[in-house]
Amino acid sequence: MSHPAPNPSSVSRRQFLREGMRLAAMTGAGAFVGLSSGRTGAREHYVWQIDPTKCVYCGNCATACVLKPSAVKCVQAYEICGYCDLCTGYFVPEPNALNTGAENQVCPTAAIERKFIEDPYYEYNIIESRCIGCAKCVEGCTRFGNGSFYLQVRHDRCVNCNECSIARVCAGDAFRRVPASNPYFLKTSAH
Amino acid sequence: MRALFPRSLFPALMGLLAALAGAASEMRFPPPEFETDYTMPGITTPPPRSLAMEYVDTALLVTALGLAAWLVHRRRSRRGLVALSVFSLVYFGFIRTGCICPIGAPQNVALGMFDPGYTIPLTALAFFLVPLVFSLFWGRTFCAAVCPHGALQDLVLIKPVKVPLWIEQGLGIVPFIFLGLGIWLAATGTAFIICRYDAFIPLFRMNGSVFGLALGGIFLAAALFIGRPFCRFLCPYGALLRLGSIVSRKAVRITPDYCTQCRLCEHSCPFGAIREPVKLPVTPNALAPERRRLTWLILALPVLIAGGAWLGSKLSVAAAKMHPTVALAEQFLAGDKAPAPATALPTPETRALGRAAETAPELIAAASEVRRRLGIGGWWFGGWVGLVIGARLISLSLRPNRTDFEPDRGACYACGRCYLACPNERVRVGLITPAEAAALQAHAPVPRPDVKTS
Amino acid sequence: MTAPSLPSSRADADLLRPLRATVWITACLAALAVLLLVVTHHRAHAHDPLKSPELAALKQRLLDEPRNEELKQQIRDLDLALRRSHSRLLNFYAFGRWLLLGSSVSFVLSAKAWGKLHARPPAPRLSPDAAERFTRLVRLARLTASTTALCTLIALTAIVVAATSPLPSAATDPEKLLARLRGEALEVPPLPPLAEFAANWPRFLGPAGNAFTPVAPEPLTFDAASGDGLLWKVSLSSPGFNSPIIWGNRVFLSGGDAARRSVAAFDLATGQRVWEQAVTGVPGSPAKAPEIPESTGFAASTMATDGLRVYAIFANGDLAAFTLDGRPVWSKHLGVPQNQYGHANSLAVWEGRVIVQLDQGDADAGLSKLIAFDGASGRVAWQVPRKVPESWASPIVVEAAGRAQIITLAGEFVIAHSAGDGAELWRVQELHGEIAPSPIFAGGFVLAVSPNDKLMAIRPDGLGEVTKTHVVWHADDGIPDVTSPVSNGELVFLVTSYGLLSCFDVSSGKKLWEHECDTDVHATPAVAGKRVYVLGGKGKVVVVEAARELKELATFDLGEAIFASPAFRDGRMVIRTAKSLLCVGTPPATASGGTSP
Structure with missing residues (x-):
């Protein structure tokens, strides 16, 4: 009696039920694939990016990213840069002098490099390893200059969270999912 | 000097509201025409992870699932499952930082179904469906050794404390509610709360918010003593796999042969999934x-x-x-x-x-x-x-019909710990002789559930 | 035959001690790493090196001491130190992470090994009745499941009950809300008809902007000290050079200083203050008010009303709208106007929009603009940039040549904008100096004063640059520098700061007469019926007849300094003096009835 005979009718009934449900689940999964095939982009996956026309340079990018420091960095669109001597992205309001002294720079991490090209033009480069994405330079450049400094999600850093934690708090609602094949907003002319 | 404005006007400018200053900037300063042979640098655009790598991930997922199924049902090897777990933990966990994982995938699928602006990436669909389909055939092989969350908790388990079954069964509705909540909020584009309250992703990234890291730390500390707390009490995808596993074609069997009711396996499961045989009285x-x-x-x-x-x-x-x-x-x-x-x-x-x-x-x-x-x-x-x-x-009011010690189909994570607890299995793999097995079983008091019913 | 995991061998026993030590050491290391990370994070959060208030303070100090080289060096040193500590912080996080990972992995591995050596083989006991146990188990499980379910339902119910939202829920409500936000008239009362506009004194210098009312107040003379000839007099607490405006039975004016700006309403019949509202909490308005010269003050701009709401602007750039009964409707900060004397342009209204001439800075700075705000919502209906410097003249809106035109003066220009969209219609380049006198519209001409220079009449039907073609006449005698011209449509009166009152024929520009009032004058005079009132800066009031021949009607001393232009309605004259607000008129019992034009 150590191996009690199973109740054959009960077992087969359960077996049948299980088989039936599995079949139903398989059919359901198949139907689901068919249904979603229309909604599936085989060639696309998505990454997060900032629409610079909507960015209000609120500073959340520096603080809200799951990465510390943030995966959002300032980029320089050289094509539309005015190469100004008095760069409103580089210098604080009312700069003491137009030189690289710390008292004149707006960037808290000195992540912008100012390089003399020819009179009166200066080139400005973002040193990305230092940039924290605080957008202080972006505000100056966008409001009073050409807007060649702007924030972008850097995809060599971004871990592409399913729900971007900066997007959740973005003051300008500027974050969106973009196709990975075209992952940057490139400013070629200012708008 | 190319001054933009008289400097005294700067504070005034800064004081202006962005709206009034004109949110859209024009080309205020035309780009210069250089006289020197200056070459303008280009804007750098480091690409995101390539699509090909996403397909590699999918292929690895399918391979790992197949391997896990084989290890669970054919090889019956806990050691193999541990090795696979370590791989999954390192690759899907620490290297891929847990994104995209099947746990969050139902949200992507839901959003894709309801938001015309979002198409479901094929990889997300695959990550959602493949482990589910596997569960219909071979049970929760995904949980066993492929899921980095499960692997992490499984591998850090030091001294399991038994959680009373009635607590576990009572709290068992939580993952299902969490799943529903996640799908509801994702389908409406409101939030991806399954990802937001994911316990382990911050740990895999070794980075994140204080809240996320603390949640991960709490779950991990609990996992030292409670087997897979996240899987058992929260994981929404596990809830789906549980359903699949209940009707799966193959279920984990502790004994390779026949159950001698020696009870040696009874406490080998740290997740409380092994059920003893029970026969309820059939009196009116x-x-x-x-x-x-x-x-x-x-x-x-x-x-x-x-x-x-x-x-x-x-x-x-x-x-x-x-x-x-x-x-x-x-x-x-x-x-x-x-x-x-x-x-x-x-x-x-x-x-x-x-x-x-x-x-x-x-x-x-x-x-x-x-x-x-x-x-x-x-x-x-x-x-x-x-x-x-x-x-x-309703399910708690149904009559069970078990004659052997066997894992609950839904609750079993197919981790393979119970295999070697069975003397018959040890004989099968050649660890002990049948005579030694008989002696072991003789030490165990053999209950007679069938005759002790009242 | 042994159970696999007993510490049976000597080798295993030898392992126990070092293993236990490893477990403890790695556990302590992991705990230490967590502690260090938590403490560091907490400290970095409290004192973020990149948000150092010390550095900000030093930079602020540099603005005051731009040549302090030592201070500059100090800033550079501090900046370097802060950036170093920021980078140290990042390095420490990286180190702490790996320390934590390494120690945790070692802890888990050693603890598992240790646990394995300690594991006891299974020793199954004879169990009591399985069926009974099962029954008890499922009963308890049903109980916990029910409890969980109940808790869930209670929590959900609590959430439903607790959740309130300013966003309306019913399907129709959002539509109404949207309409309100769009400024559409769903429940909003329609604007009062133009006739009512003309019967009131809705803005600086009256409905037509030429400071004319057809009915003169009685009696002719009045005295602030004794109250003779006054209906009422109330003292004012809040300073301001703006002139009162009148709608219905309410007199409105604004006042303010660096500390507080406010709007007040008085009953026209009794002088009783009906309400006063401070303009506070304007989004974006600087907490510390800018420095404004006292000669202009914070409330030099006269308010305006469209009959539904009153609007006020202050020299710190705050613009506010209130309902006639004093409920705040909206407020905006337009940026502190860059104006050496302080912003003084008064507001204009047109078809439910409030028009702000925000001229500031140099012409080259490109800061000046003309903005029309939707009166109901405060949203910008349109705005156009103006390449003009700061100015102090107030715009007027006139219907001329089939167009609604906003006439503005600034810098060298008289510029007419379309009231509908702000587009420039025409301009005349003939002004000089600091433009304070406002333009008026009389006899079909736009009359503009170039301070201390000339008065000119312009036909308002031009397009583009019309300096050579549309200026009909000039007059260059007795031209004021602050006060605006006034007119009854036939004659134009000008008064200079030193009190010379001149009368011109509006159609020809011919000077008819002049009269020495013998007082300094800061307020624009007013024409009421057949009288011209000149209100002197020291309180002397001169009344002459508004006629082609000079005839002085009265000269008397009010007793209080006057800087604001009077307002009229129904044969009453409201004068704001430096200290008080007073109303000239006869009590209703003897008043001569309705006086609408």
Whole structure:
């Protein structure tokens, strides 16, 4: 009696039920694939990016990213840069002098490099390893200059969270999912 | 010197509201024409992870699942499963930082179904479906050794403490509710809460918010003593796999041969999934109250669903607050009555409110639309909660029919720990001789469940 | 035959001690790493090196001491130190992470090994009745499941009950809300008809902007000290050079200083203050008010009303709208106007919009603009940039040549904008100096004063640059520098700061007469019926007949200094003096009835 005979009718009934449900689940999964095939982009996956026309340079990018420091960095669109001597992205309001002294720079991490090209033009480069994405330079450049400094999600850093934690708090609602094949907003002319 | 403005005007400029300063900047300073042979650098665009790598991930997932199924059902090798777990933990966990994982994938699928602006990436669909299909055939092989969350908890388990089965069964409805909530909020584009409250992703990234890291730390510390706390009490995808596993073609069998009821395996499962044989009396006295209860519960099910649905539809106001658009609209409208105190420096909040003021009609319309959709989804979510509660109560009122010690099909993570607890298995793999097995079994008091019924 | 995991061998026993030590050491290391990370994070959060208030303070100090080289060096040193500590912080996080990972992995591995050596083989006991146990188990499980379910339902209900939202829920409500935000008239009362506009004194210098009312107040003379000839007099607490405006039975004016700006309403019949509202909490308005010269003050701009709401602007750039009964409707900060004397341009209204001439800075700075705000919502209906410097003249809106035109003066220009969209219609380049006198519209001409220079009449039907073609006449005698011209449509009166009152024929520009009032004058005079009132800066009031021949009617001393232009309605004259607000008129019992034009 150590191996009690199973109740054959009960077992087969359960077996049948299980088989039936599995079949139903398989059919359901198949139907689901068919249904979603229309909604599936085989060639696309998505990454997060900032629409610079909507960015209000609120500073959340520096603080809200799951990465510390943030995966959002300032980029320089050289094509539309005015190469100004008095760069409103580089210098604080009312700069003491137009030189690289710390008292004149707006960037808290000195992540912008100012390089003399020819009179009166200066080139400005973002040193990305230092940039924290605080957008202080972006505000100056966008409001009073050409807007060649702007924030972008850097995809060599971004871990592409399913729900971007900066997007959740973005003051300008500027974050969106973009196709990975075209992952940057490139400013070629200012708008 | 190329001065932009007289410098004395700068403070005034900074003081202007962005809206009035003109949110859109024109080309204020035409790009220069250089006289020297200066070459303009280009903007760098480091690409995201390539699509090919996503397919590699998918292929690895399928391979790992197949390997796990083979290790569970054919090789019956705990050691192999541990090795595979370590691989999954390192690759899907620490290297791929847990994104995209099947746990969050139901949200992507839900969003893709309802948001015309979002197409489901094929990889997300695959990550969602493949482990589910595997569960229909081979049980929770994904949980066994492929899921990095499961692997992490499984590998750090030092000294399992038994959680009483009645607690586990009672709390078992939580993952299902969490699943429903996640799908509801994702389908309406409100939030991806399954990802937001994921315990282990911050650990895999070794980075993240204090809240996320603390949650991970708490779950990990608990996992040292409680087997897989996240999987058992929270994981929404595990809830789906549980359903698949219940009807799976193959289930984990502890003994390779026949059960001698030696009870040696009884405590080998740290997740409390092994059920002892039980045979309930078939007397009218015993049957009648059970049948009555079952009838009542089945009759109550539609009531529970309807009540839940009604309650769920009322949740839209609260749920909508999680949507950034609604949150901003509400903040804006609340501020309409009591204006925020003036501050000289703009904060993210004032900037957001400034945007709200500029686009108020669009914002309010969008917020109302989000809430309307959440209201519709709320019926489904509430109904689902009612169904989960009713179904759980019904399942707890069904008669079991077990003659052997065997794992509960839904609760078993197919980790393979119980295999070597069975003397017959040890004989099969050649660890002991049949005679030694017989001696082991002789030490064990053999109960006679079939004759002890009253 | 042994159970696999007993510490049976000597080797295993030898392992126990070092293993236990490893477990403890790695556990302590992991705990230490967590502690260090938490403490560091907490400290970094409290004192973020990149948000150092010390550095900000030093930079602020540099603005005041731009040549302090030592201070500059100090800033550079501090900046370097802060950036170093920021980078140290990042390095520490990286180190702490790996320390934590390494120690945790070692802890888990050693603890598992240790646990394995300690594991006891299974020793199954004879169990009591399985069926009974099962029954008890499922009963308890049903109970916990029910409890969980109940908790869930209670929590959900609590959430439903607790959730309130300013966003309306009913399907129709959002539509109404949207309409309100769009400024559409769903429940909003329609604007009062133009006739009512003309019967009131809705803005600086009256409905037509030429400071004319057809009915003169009685009696002719009045005295602030004794109250003779006054209906009422109330003292004012809040300073301001703006002139009162009148709508219905309410007189409105604004006042303010660096500490507080406010708007007040008085009953026209009794002088009783009906309400006063401070303009506070304007989003974006600087907490510390800018420095404004006292000669202009914070409330030099006269308010305006469209009959539904009153609007006020202050020199710190705050613009506010209130309903006639004093409920705040909206407020905006337009940026602190860059104006050496302080912003003084008064507001104009047109078809429910409030028009702000925000001229500031140099012409080259491109800061000046003309903005029309939707009166109901405060949203910008349109705005156009103006390449003009700061100015102090107030715009007027006139219907001329089939167009609604906003006439503005600034810098060298008289510029007419279309009231509908702000587009420039025409301009005349003939002004000089600091433009304070406002333009008026009389006899079909736009009359503009170039301070201390000339008065000119312009035909308002031009397009583009019309200096050579549309200026009909000039007059260059007795031209004021502050006060605006006034007119009854036939004659134009000008008064200079030193009190010379001149009368011109509006159609020809011919000077008819002049009269020495013998007082300094800061307020624009007013024409009421057949009288011209000149209100002197020291309180002397001169009344002459508004006729082609000079005839002085009265000269008397009010007793209080006057800087604001009077307002009229129904044969009453409201004068704001430096200290008080007073109303000239006869009590209703003897008043001569309705006086609408």
